[in-house]
Amino acid sequence: MRRHEPIFNVPGIVLVLLGACCLVHVVRWLLPADEDAWLTAALAFIPMRLVSGVAVQLPGGEPATITSFFTHLFVHGDTMHLLVNMAWFLAFGSPVARRTDALRFLVFFAICGIAGALFYVLVNGRVLTLVVGASGAISGLMGAAMRFFFARLGSGQILVEGKPLHAAPLLSLAETVRDKRILLAVGGWTILNVLLAWGAAGLTDAAGIAWEAHVGGFYAGLLSYGLFDRQAHLDKWQDGNAAGAG
16 A cells, blocks of 8 residues: 655644744734733843843843743744744754654754854843844754755755655764865855845845854754764664674
8 A cells, every 4th residue: 555645744843843933922912012022021032131130130030041042932023034934944844853853853953042042142242132033943953954965965866765855864074074065055054144244235134133043053053963863873773783683
């Protein structure tokens, strides 16, 4: 019998995180303006919180100094911001989640988001700015996908030997930095974000884009995904068994 795959085959953890982002947005939309502003500030990452004695004066208090590193990922500036981020999340989160168990995926998602927030502070200092959105974590998923996506791009083919993309072997860091296609993609992506930082020489308004979070999250994902990839561990286990069986 031929197996029929469902039309919408999105991993559960991706749906849970997507639903959480949408729920936060709906709740904020239903609140009065002043309560929405308070909740947004309480959940947002505000670098100024890291200055001693400041956090207690901001919404969320001292606990938000820690929690906002994660909660800011679920807050979005407007509906378009949410929709664009969720579209990218579905595109890159799904293949990564299919080769990573739910807990590992959640931890990886959080680490990439935190890395994006930290890089924002590194570039801008402890400024009084609200950083919101899942872009940093999603950029990390993009970086992770680089490690196995290009492994299946041989002779212009994405799928080989009948295996789906998410079953592609994970490239080691050494293989990644030697692959000219990956270096070109990473370089182009980095340049794009640098252009965003400069407002594309006046052609775009990048004032509301936290490009620093994109860069921090992306490189965190690219460099660390090997620690979370279940497919890579499975391949090593299978290779070990095959060698032992001989």
